[in-house]
Amino acid sequence: METMRLETAIAPEKIAAMYLQYEVERFYTHEAALLDHLRFEEWVDLFTDDTAYFMPIRRTVPRRNLSREFTRPGEMAFFDDDKATLVGRVQKLGTGTAWAEDPPSRTRHLVTNVRIVEDSGTELTVETCFHLYRTRLKSEIDEWIGRREDVLRRTEEGFRIARRHIYLDQTILLSQNLSNFF
Amino acid sequence: MTTAAPGTTAYLESLVNVATGELDRRIFSDEEIFELEMKHIFGRAWLFLCHETQIPKKGDFFEAPMGKDNVLVVRQRDGGIKALLNTCTHRGNAVCRAEEGNVRNFMCTYHGWTFGLDGELVGVPGMSDFYHDDLDKTKHPLRKVAQLDNYKGFIFATMDPQAPPLLEFLGRTGRIGIDLLAERGDIEARPGVQKFTLNCNWKFAVDNAFDYYHPQITHISAQAVGMIPSADATDTGGAKTDEGKSLGVQRLPTDLDTLVALGEYGHAISGPSLDSILKTLPTEMHELVTWRQNPGPLAFLGPVGSRFAGHPHLFPTAWFTMDSQISLRVPRSAGVTEVWWFSFRDRNESPEEQRAQLGRQIHSFGPAGFLEQEDGENWSQSTMQTRGGASRDIPQLLKMGLGRGKIIHEDGVARIEAPVNEYAQLWTYLSWLEWVKGTGWDELRSSTTPGDHI
Numbered sequence: 129m130e131t132m133r134l135e136t137a138i139a140p141e142k143i144a145a146m147y148l149q150y151e152v153e154r155f156y157t158h159e160a161a162l163l164d165h166l167r168f169e170e171w172v173d174l175f176t177d178d179t180a181y182f183m184p185i186r187r188t189v190p191r192r193n194l195s196r197e198f199t200r201p202g203e204m205a206f207f208d209d210d211k212a213t214l215v216g217r218v219q220k221l222g223t224g225t226a227w228a229e230d231p232p233s234r235t236r237h238l239v240t241n242v243r244i245v246e247d248s249g250t251e252l253t254v255e256t257c258f259h260l261y262r263t264r265l266k267s268e269i270d271e272w273i274g275r276r277e278d279v280l281r282r283t284e285e286g287f288r289i290a291r292r293h294i295y296l297d298q299t300i301l302l303s304q305n306l307s308n309f310f
Numbered sequence: 311m312t313t314a315a316p317g318t319t320a321y322l323e324s325l326v327n328v329a330t331g332e333l334d335r336r337i338f339s340d341e342e343i344f345e346l347e348m349k350h351i352f353g354r355a356w357l358f359l360c361h362e363t364q365i366p367k368k369g370d371f372f373e374a375p376m377g378k379d380n381v382l383v384v385r386q387r388d389g390g391i392k393a394l395l396n397t398c399t400h401r402g403n404a405v406c407r408a409e410e411g412n413v414r415n416f417m418c419t420y421h422g423w424t425f426g427l428d429g430e431l432v433g434v435p436g437m438s439d440f441y442h443d444d445l446d447k448t449k450h451p452l453r454k455v456a457q458l459d460n461y462k463g464f465i466f467a468t469m470d471p472q473a474p475p476l477l478e479f480l481g482r483t484g485r486i487g488i489d490l491l492a493e494r495g496d497i498e499a500r501p502g503v504q505k506f507t508l509n510c511n512w513k514f515a516v517d518n519a520f521d522y523y524h525p526q527i528t529h530i531s532a533q534a535v536g537m538i539p540s541a542d543a544t545d546t547g548g549a550k551t552d553e554g555k556s557l558g559v560q561r562l563p564t565d566l567d568t569l570v571a572l573g574e575y576g577h578a579i580s581g582p583s584l585d586s587i588l589k590t591l592p593t594e595m596h597e598l599v600t601w602r603q604n605p606g607p608l609a610f611l612g613p614v615g616s617r618f619a620g621h622p623h624l625f626p627t628a629w630f631t632m633d634s635q636i637s638l639r640v641p642r643s644a645g646v647t648e649v650w651w652f653s654f655r656d657r658n659e660s661p662e663e664q665r666a667q668l669g670r671q672i673h674s675f676g677p678a679g680f681l682e683q684e685d686g687e688n689w690s691q692s693t694m695q696t697r698g699g700a701s702r703d704i705p706q707l708l709k710m711g712l713g714r715g716k717i718i719h720e721d722g723v724a725r726i727e728a729p730v731n732e733y734a735q736l737w738t739y740l741s742w743l744e745w746v747k748g749t750g751w752d753e754l755r756s757s758t759t760p761g762d763h764i
Contacts, residue, residue, distance in 0.1 A: 141569045183678070185502040193411040196501075202665070204502030204653050219535045220680060225557070226531035228683040299409065300648060303505035304686030306678035 147245065152254055152280065153242050155287045160237035163309055168218040172211075176281055176290045180201070181214055181295040183207040183310065198295065206306055207294065217309075228307040235308055236261045251290060252280045260309060270303040272296055316342060319747055326743040328764070331709035331732070333739055335696040338511040338706075342748070344644040346706065350748045351626050352377030354470040355575070357477045358628040359393060361385050361652065362463045363498040369412045370683060372451065375640050375648075376469060381455060382416070382428050382464060383404055389462070393467045394429040394452040397506060405452065415451070425452050438518015439520075449595075462492040474751060480624070482722040483573025486615035487622025487630050493607035494634060494658030500668065504651040506677040510689035512641035513742070515649065518685065519629040519637070520580035520622045520734035522568060523710065525681075526559050528688060532680040533560065537673070539590045563589040569618050570726040570733045572717065572760040576741025580734035583727075598633060612719040623734070625741060633670055645693055651676050708732040708739070713764040724760035732762050738764075 152262045162171040175181070183206040184198040199205055209217070219227050238259040246253035255277050279291035294310045314320035325334040325343075329378045336709045365385040366451045372383045373396060380396040382405075383395055396404050398418040398526035405425060406414040415432065417424040424433030429452035437443060452536065455467040459476040466476050473479065481487070491497065518524065525538060527549060532538055543561040551557055564750070567586035571579040584599055592596065601607060602616045622630040627639040634655065638649040694749045711731035717724050726733050742757045749757060 185504055187502075188407070188409045189411045190408050190413065193408070196411070199502035201750060202668070204500045204668070205672055206504065206649075206676060206678045208669065213673060216535045216680070218539075220531045223531040223534045223535065224551075224683070227528065228687060240426075245606065299505070301677055303677065304508050305506070305683045305691060307683045 135230075143230055144190040146175055148244065148247075148252075149242065152163045152252065152287070154246060155280070156242060156256060162237055163237050165234060168221055170310070172214050173290055174287075175214060175292075176283075176288045177211050179211050179214070179289055181207055182292070183293075183296065183306075186296060186299050188299050206296075207310075208300075226307075228305055230266065233308060234263045239265040241279045250284075251280055254278045254280055258310065260308065260310060262303075272298065272303070272310070274298075274310075322346075322743060322747050326739050327705075328736060328740050330705075331707060331712045331736060332705035333708065335702040335706050336705065337739075338513060338693055338696040338743075339644050339702070341644050344641070346746050347641070348377045351745045352641070354468065354473060355625075355626055355745070356457075356459075356466040356468045356473060356476050358624065358636065359465045359467055359656070360498075361499040362391065362460060362465060364410070364652075365391070366634075367412065369414060370410075371406065371413065372406070372410045373406065376455070378640075379469070380404070381467065382452075382747065386427055387573060391458070392428055393455040393458045393465075394425075395454070397453075397562070399450040399452060399703050400425055415638075427453060428680070429480055435598050441755065449643075461488055463497065463525075464488055464492065467759065471604050472751060473649065474755075479575060481574045481577060482615075483566035483571045483579060483622075483724075484577040486571070486573075486576065486611055486723070487579060487624055489607065490622055490632075490652060491612045491630050491634055491636070492600065493610050494601055495658045497634070497654050498657055500653045500655055500671075502653070504653075504676040505648075506649055507642075508647045508649060508684070508686045508690055509645060509694040510645040511644055512639045513738075514649055514692055515639040515685075516623065516627060516629070517735040518689065518731075519623050520570075520578065520738070522565070522581055522620070522730045524688075526558070526562070528684045529681050531684070535680070535719075537680040541590075556583065566729045568728060568730055569620060570715075570731065570736045571738045572724045572726070572734070572764065573620060574758050576625030576738055576745065576758055577623065578625075578734040579618045579620055579622040580731075581618070584617045584619045587619040587742075594725065600709065612723070614723045614725060622690055623738075625738065626745075631675065633674070634670055635675060637675065649677075708736045713763075717760050717762050717764065719760075726764070731755060736764060 159174055182201055186198055189197050219230055239256050240255040243255045244252055245255055251310055255273055260272045274294060274296040277293045278289055280287040281290040312322055325337050357376050360372045360383050364372050368385050368387050370385045374381050374383055381396045382396050384392050385390055396406055398405050400423045401420060403418050403420040405418045415424050415426050422435040426432045431447040431450045431487045456469050456471040457473060458467045461476060468626060533540060541560045541562045545559040545561050549557040549559050553702045562580035564586040567583050568581055587599055588596060599619050602611055608616055629637045635654040638650040640650055642648060673680055711728055715726050717726055744754050744757045
């Protein structure tokens with residue numbers, strides 16, 4: 129039978145790795161759907177209480193100075209949030225008076241190039257590429273492409289984001305704000 | 311609207327009416343006016359470039375805008391600082407394509423002309439074979455700004471050799487504005503300048519720094535989650551939601567007790583008085599403003615200067631916040647402005663205090679700041695409407711407190727004490743008009759010296 133041949137041909141640890149990849153990718157498409165459906169309260173629940181959500185500033189530097197291309201935690205950043213701050217952002221959006229998102233932006237979070245780079249057992253380090261596409265009002269378009277480096281913690285409820293570092297492929301931001309989540 | 315021909319002094323004077331508190335909206339989208347601004351304001355005024363602690367080591371550089379010119383601010387081998395135009399003296403290519411970094415010299419990637427940190431031309435490929443040694447290298451250095459100076463580590467430059475010295479340009483009001491940041495401690499720049507792009511005219515971003523009428527509406531959602539102090543009193547003026555309900559706008563103690571300073575060349579300070587902000591801030595945050603009454607800072611600020619807890623703004627584009635940041639509004643065209651945030655810390659503060667301030671800076675301002683997220687769209691939509699043939703004929707209003715601005719002269723500062731008002735904005739546009747007319751330095755100074763009322 130076809131399935132019998134598959135089981136004998138592929139080692140169990142490879143099957144496990146494929147399943148882990150599937151679980152992680154499913155987690156990210158679920159997360160993206162929550163954001164794109166404006167379900168921010170459920171989205172922020174995906175972060176652990178000790179999470180760190182960080183987007184450094186990127187700078188155009190000579191190749192020789194590439195080590196200082198991104199600012200580091202403790203330096204200036206666009207986002208440097210703990211869980212309480214992230215929850216505060218979600219509460220702000222829920223006030224009904226957060227004008228930057230009223231009328232709401234249309235967003236599409238595309239997550240791709242999912243690479244599990246480390247698995248400690250309790251936590252995974254996962255790198256992804258993203259494309260956040262946003263339109264606002266009549267004709268405004270913003271898009272951000274970049275790389276995320278996450279620490280996903282295994283919990284009884286499934287994966288939870290224990291750290292997210294977001295690296296944009298822009299130096300001078302081309303948008304008027306960052307009122308959306310990455 | 312006016313019948314005077316565009317470009318004439320009479321036309322420009324028709325655009326700003328201080329007596330009625332009305333502006334012509336064309337000043338926010340007219341390309342010819344933008345070019346006059348580039349020539350007469352950004353080509354002449356002392357402009358903030360960066361802080362000396364951003365370029366501590368020899369060869370460190372930071373690229374700063376001066377109008378449409380790009381300037382490399384470079385730490386020299388002898389520890390000094392020079393500001394060089396980032397354009398090769400051969401064919402014009404930028405000699406440096408990075409925003410900041412560290413180099414030994416600047417080599418143009420077009421033909422290889424190489425310039426020292428001081429701008430001197432030190433290398434020309436083919437000097438003997440192609441040029442026959444018939445090129446005087448000393449005649450072709452990178453061009454320098456006309457004047458460069460710094461006040462307490464804040465580096466400024468002007469393209470006008472005739473401009474008055476920096477200290478005179480800043481005047482008492484401008485110096486107080488910088489002292490309200492510089493005298494807070496042993497100040498150094500935090501690594502990382504936030505930069506982002508707004509589709510608005512630069513003057514919308516500039517005059518908003520004085521606007522204490524907007525926070526409780528524009529930033530009401532940030533107030534709801536605790537980013538701005540709350541009060542029990544509410545406004546009765548009548549802001550209503552699209553469902554017809556009262557918006558519940560709060561009235562803070564600071565709203566009825568603000569201080570305005572008007573300075574020569576268009577500098578100004580506007581916002582809460584020290585007393586009123588102490589009533590508004592929770593006790594544990596009083597140190598944010600009480601340091602200025604210590605003997606050291608007080609010696610520079612004086613009894614009047616130490617009472618300002620609002621927003622200083624150095625004409626034309628540098629806004630100093632209350633919590634050690636500078637927001638530079640960088641005009642790129644009539645309808646596009648970049649915002650550059652420079653952030654500072656006090657080396658004497660504990661790591662915990664420095665960390666807490668970093669959090670306040672990142673979470674208040676910048677493109678993801680709880681406050682500033684909301685600002686850009688107000689200004690971009692306001693700019694867009696100034697392009698409509700009918701919409702631009704509606705005057706822009708600065709009528710709040712009009713005719714009631716009694717100016718008190720004390721300790722070298724011209725101040726107004728009033729509830730929330732629009733005096734500093736009116737002062738900015740009154741001064742803007744004098745600048746954009748191309749008024750000479752002496753007359754510019756006298757026409758922007760505050761009298762007894764506005």
